[in-house]
Amino acid sequence: MLPVYIQAFSTITPLGRSTAAGARGLFAGTQCGLSHRAVLIDGREAPVGRVPLDLSDDACAVRGLRSDNNRLLFLCLAEIEGRFAELAARQPASRVGVVVGTSTSGMREGERAFKARCETGVWPDDHLLATQELGDPALVLASHLGIRGPAYTVSTACSSSAKAIASAARLIQADICDVVLTGGGDTVCGLTLNGFASLDAISSHLSNPFSRNRHGINLGEGAALLILSRYSAELRLAGWGETSDAYHVSAPDPTGTGASTAIYQSLKRAGLAASEVGYINLHGTGTPLNDAMEAHVVNGIFGAETPCSSTKPLTGHMLGAAGACEATFVALSLMSGGLLPPHRWDAERDPALPDIALVAQPGQRSDCRYMMSCSYAFGGSNAVLILGRVMAPAFPPIERLIPHRGSMRLIDRVVASSESTVTVAASLDRSPQFAIKASTVPAYVGLEMMAQAVSAFDGLRLRKEGTQAEIGFLLGVRRLMAHRATLPQNCEVFVSATMTFQDGRMGVFECEIVDEDGGKVADGSITVYRASDTTDRR
Structure with a gap:
């Protein structure tokens, strides 16, 4: 199969308004982006991860982007658009694609419009139903960039953008595209916050994955974009695995069969043994059921020595954007000499969970070529990505x-x-x-x-x-x-x-x-x- 390379990437999360700023916060383990608090319908307050940007100001509300979700994606695009233009200019427009993932898309704008209509009796002049369409992010990006190849949005809840990346890679390996812009974005909205609260999944405190005291998730927002191509680069998407076990609409299969299968698929596609993976970015939401399932899966496949951490205590759960954002976190680690994101928690292990090697402090490194990112969504929609550094093999003269x-x-x-x-x-x-x-x-x-x-x-x-x-x-x-x-x-x-x-x-x-x-x-x-x-x- 054709190798798939990562030409460039960018991300905006509660850790920082740019990729570089986010990297500093990531490796320091800062949680300052979770200082915002949202009021739920039941009166409780909960921490929420917000990007350090005013998405409504003139600098962000350009090109008639219609939604905060699209604005986040375009701010990410600004960092890598030059490189994308270079690559796209050398291909027929029909062989360049865009595949992104989202969960809420323009739902925040829909809420604002409904609120205004309830208060005034009329819809706001700037409200467009197209804003709320799940396909809107891919179509807006394709229109702006002049892309004539495949352009579509993947929406599978929390695995959306990880599955979008896998789908983009398949377009390259199937010789449909030479270059694909991929990733995803999501913004926090009241419907999602209160929906998770109705499942008793929202924590009123900072999330605490894998602790005996874990009590739920924090939600967050963010976006990330990656340029995939078949042309050689320093990083590559070495493997991916996807499953849909449909165990339950919101609870994970406690046996972890679907998650394990996705991991094994990614290892097989990459041609790797589990021991060759030097770091795992865990899904790590902080809910009792998810963490229990994931700890058993990781321990069963990798043992208790492979370094791993959840970055959701630093950003909140970015929903449809989580897979892509966390893939860029792995890419940053690979490009930073194996520097690893620390796992922020109270360090009180749950005796009911098997041991896993959580990264204890900032500054820890892993001398490896391959790292993994895991996303496990509602409905058993699982996606696992393996990224790797490209090493020049020694060939005969x-x-x-x-x-x-x-x-x-x-x-x-x-x-x-x-x-x-x-x-x-x-x-x-x-x-x-x-x-x-x-x-x-x-x-x-x-x-x-x-x-x-x-x-x-x-x-x-x-x-x-x-x-x-x-x-x-x-x-x-x-x-x-x-x-x-x-x-x-x-x-x-x-x-x-x-x-x-x-x-x-x-x-x-x-x-x-x-x-x-x-x-x-x-x-x-x-x-x-x-x-x-x-x-x-x-």
């Missing part, structure tokens, strides 16, 4: 993999390899015999670069079998679609070859050439036949 020598060798090194795909780096600077006037190289030379990438794929496979590369490929049907008249020079290009069919000594490869910025240079296909002796080669 290219001259040991292909028989081409001297200036006839156009590829320089292998940069990635899997069971069915190889990606190589190539430069034409040292191949003047291919140049035409003005020292430019015609695009059809890309076909030879693709053939050499196939040769490198074969060379890697032969080395595993203990033999050496030799001249012996016969080229059959070839197809080249050049997106430029000439190939880039004085820079590297990257050539990928994926074997899509094999029958004995014959193989069919789909190939692609992209530049350093991920812009498509050419694509094509090659059919090859490996001759087994001199008779076959005549």
Whole structure:
């Protein structure tokens, strides 16, 4: 399967009005964003996580965004829009998508409109029913960015944006999109607050996950966006797992079967053992049933040594935005040398729960490549994401993999390899015999670069079998679609070859050439036949 990379990400939560500010609060374990208190219908007060922004001021209420939810998403977009524009400009508009998650969408605006109508008898002039549509966030983002590919919103309660990220990754792996903007956002509204209160799930104090004294959740708001693509980057979405166990409309399955299955799916997709995960961002809501289920699942799969924490005591439960925001928290940890968010609680363990390795203090690190984020929603809608740092593997020198020598060798090194795909780096600077006037190289030379990438794929496979590369490929049907008249020079290009069919000594490869910025240079296909002796080669 095609790897899925994270090109950029941004987040706004009660921890900070930007990604950088949020990172400082995250690793310090600050709870200042939960200083706001909401009054419930029953008269109780409860802490609520609010973003440190006035979403109604002119700076936020731009482009007719219609809802605070959309404004939060656009403020996140502002941090990464430049990078998104660079990537999107190099793809057909139909191969760029947007998939976001939300739970409440424009419900806050609906409440305001109903309140005004009850008081005045008329709807406010600026009230639009479209504001409350769950699909509105994706459609508004797609319209603003000129996206012509898939654009849709996922709404599965607290797993919404985690499932949106998984859905975006599938668009890339299915070769429907090259770049997808994904994530999610939610704002706090009275209906949700009082709905949780009616379930006796809201805490009047700061939440206290996994404590013997835990007494419910705090709600919060936030948004996060990530740019996923098939082009290499420092971080990748290594794996994901999704289940829908439908055990109960609001209570988790106490056996944790659905949650466990989602974790095992994510590990299998990432090709990892549980011991290779160095940190888990827990769902950790602070309710008695959820924490009991999750502690048993984590202990059963990872034991009591893998560091883990819930960040909901720092932000509140951000509902449909939680999965995406917490995925960016994991990304921040990976990009910060393994620095981990601390678990804020009273440190009084529940003797009824198995031990898990909660991060005790700010400053703790985990020297690992992979971290996990878990989201478990109402109705048994579960989603687990694994993020990883991309490490450059050590491949043999290219001259040991292909028989081409001297200036006839156009590829320089292998940069990635899997069971069915190889990606190589190539430069034409040292191949003047291919140049035409003005020292430019015609695009059809890309076909030879693709053939050499196939040769490198074969060379890697032969080395595993203990033999050496030799001249012996016969080229059959070839197809080249050049997106430029000439190939880039004085820079590297990257050539990928994926074997899509094999029958004995014959193989069919789909190939692609992209530049350093991920812009498509050419694509094509090659059919090859490996001759087994001199008779076959005549």
